[in-house]
Amino acid sequence: MTPDWSSLDRELEHWQTAGLTLPLWWRDDDAMSHSTELERLTALSAQLDLPVHLAVIPQGVTPDLGRFVADNPQLIPVVHGWAHQNHAPAGEKKAEFGAHRPLEELLDDAERGLTALQEMFGTSLRPMFVPPWNRIAPEMMTWLAGAGFTAVSTFTPRKNAKPASGLLRVNTHLDPIDWKGARSLVPPDQLIAQVVRQLRDRRLGDADNAEPYGLLTHHLVHDEAVWGFTAALAERLLDGPAEAWIYDERMS
Template identity: 30%
Template sequence: MAVRTTPCALWRTVPHDALRQARQALDRGLDRLDAPACPVFFRADDCGVPGNVWQEFVHLFLLRRLPLAPSLVPAWLTAARWKILAAQVAAAPTLFAWHQHGRQHVNHETAGKKMEFGPARTREEKHLDLTAGRLRLETLLGPAFLPLFTPPWNRVDEDTLELLAELGYAAISRSRNARPPALPSLPDVYINVDLHTRKEPTPDAAWTGLLQELEDGAAAGRIGIMCHHQRMNRAALDWLAGFLSLLAGHQRLEPAAMIGRGHGAEGASPAHPTLVTIA
């Protein structure tokens, strides 16, 4: 398993009034929104290995009864690891939309941007990895698994979109305005706010970027927040705790489930509207 663990510039220096600035950015966006409320959902990437940071991260959502969509790397997950992960959320299991994050989280491209499911591989190879990864998660998780696909690095090629639709996935989740565009039969539950893998070189630039994303998401009526717990330090955990409290108490922000099993299903409610439903 190879993932980065160094916090990005955002969390090297946190403004003393960072939460106030976030609230102001959200309110500026909501002032531009022609709707009574804006749904907000959280997606957690690169999951499958329990640890201290993961446990504290998950506890923040359990404490406030807020939904979280963890994307699991099938190759990283074992029966023993899943037993630990499931036990950690046993107090409110339906808050968690466990779904698939590639198969091995490996880059197969020799040029250009990183992709696990990109043009460097044959359609047959990608089909094999999609089905093998899904089978592993279905076997380990049982009914806790939801057929949503988050690709590593938020990228796939057109072949993979077609395969996901053919294999019966309910949705894909990438970054806003990802290419190629989503298919009518495979909606994109996109994220538009990045908390932990930002590329700005300085804390000031990173905070400016984050605040703009929050404002623009609120103005668009949809905020999807991507988290990477491995890259969280104490400052990132503390800020997230305050932000979740802000979210839970805001009259025009609605914590949302990223994916659910239908409007009448356990875990789907007016308090936690479902962005994608499965019949």
């Protein structure tokens, strides 16, 4: 069944009429190695001319990923925690960098992740910290810049642009996967309605349009429905008011 994009098309027309621009960025999580799924992600990125900030799990990364990223500069590696290991007690939401471990231990793992990926990717690595499951202990924010990071990224609209000195917050806003259900695509009408609400809030000044609007994907678990919707949405946004955004540490 073809999604009904008419409500989004109308919202994008309002943006065009108002002369507004939507900064758009793409983050894809859980990369560890070269795969056919990663090749598909890379091809879609090239087709859209929209770079992908690839959140790489440091402990599990393999050398072939380093070589593939070097050959495909539209893939921008960032740090996805350390081992993507859950440390939350039973019954609580999963977290690797939640308030379940000593702060020193959290920072040690974050630094280890940064160092490991700097060794693999060199200057192509952006010092952005992406905590697994998008959860992070608030007290870590003050220390991330001291550990060498210049940005942090989780999910949902940010409450402030700089949670700590020298640290920029750039979140993601739309995840098309139904994680609690079939692990396929969330019903498209729900996703489209969510995008329309988020864009309307930005257009009317009820949300921060200086924060790039973030698409969040997980290439290793996509089915055809997720791939198709992601491509169709990004194409619509880029044909309208959206402009591709890439993180540069000088922004912090």
